[in-house]
Amino acid sequence: MSSEQQSIKPTEKQQILQMFNLLPDVLFWIKDIHSQIEYANTVYLEQVGVKNLEQALGKTDYDFFPPHIAKQFITDDKKVMDGELITDRVELNSDQKGNIAWFLTSKRPIFDEQGNITGSYGITRHLEKNSQVLSDVQAINAPVNFIKENFKSDIKIQQLADVAHLxxxxxxxxxxxxxxxxxxxxxxxxxxxxxxxxxxxxQLPISEVAYQSGFIEHSYFSKQFRLLFDEQPSEVRNQNQSMNMKV
Known part of the structure; x- marks a missing residue:
């Protein structure tokens, strides 16, 4: 292969990446090992509120999303780079207007020629733009909305069944x-x-955080928090305080 042919490679890569701009309902991104943006398609840039890719390069989710959401995205990145694959995970999150919406997300690690993980990439689709998937998900829309509105109270499964007429x-x-x-x-x-x-x-006390989130027993709250997020509530609070002090 001539040197002239080799010089075409970056352009070819860019052309392939630009193909993701032709998917109007799909957010696509590439991050490095530190969860910093290396590439993002037009829909992603619109979602995070920047005008061009240059404004997103080197940024992390903490630059675009509320801290608790950004933390989850970056935690996902680390899990993916540790070998956990995320495939078509149905999740509730905020859309561009701040409304709760359904999304379908997949993430994968990126490997170099030596097999080392150098980052991650992913796609997210708005389910309301996908009629088949959305019609399936709407089968549980009513009980999900009930949970979102009443999670602080003692919800019985029979209540949810009644709401769903099931x-x-x-x-x-x-x-x-x-x-x-x-x-x-x-x-x-x-x-x-x-x-x-x-x-x-x-800055609410952790016991008050537990109570306002629907947990009566502090010890049970701490145990469940650790199981889901792999860290204690106090660790999340301390990490956030440390970050604020650095800022």
Whole structure:
């Protein structure tokens, strides 16, 4: 291969990446090993509110999203680079207007020629733009919305079944099919995600964070928090305080 042919390679790579700008409903990004943006398509840039790629290069999710959401994205990146694959995970998150919306996310690690992991890449799709997937997910929309609005209270599974006009067994089957977790697990995750947000964005005592997130027993809250996020509530609070001091 001539030197002239070799010089074409970067341009060819750029052309392939630019193909992702032709997918109007897909966010696509590439990050380095430190979760800093190396590339992002037009839809991603619009989502985070920047005008061009240059404004996003070298930035992390902390530059674009609320701290509790950014922390989850970067935690995901680390898990992916440790070998955990994320494939078509259905999740609730905020859209451009701050409204809660359904998304479908997949992430993978990036390897160099020696097989070393050098970063990660991923795609996220708005489910409301995907009619087939959305119609499936809408089967549990009512109980999910009920949980989002009432997670601080003592929610009974029968309540959710009644809201969905299903039997308890049918409700649990649908949650497992579309969210890959039981209703109880989804309730717990919703409470814990709210608790993490309070830990990052407020100075409330951890016991009060637990209470405002629907947990009565502090020890149970700490145990469940550790199981989901692989760290204690106090560690999240201390890390956030350290970051604020550096800023």
């Amino acid at each position: 039997s308890v067994s049918a409700l649990e089957r649908r949650f497992k099919k579309y969210l890959m977790k039981t209703p109880k697990q989804f309730i717990n995750q919703t409470r814990l995600e709210h608790a993490r947000r309070l830990l990052v964005e407020t």
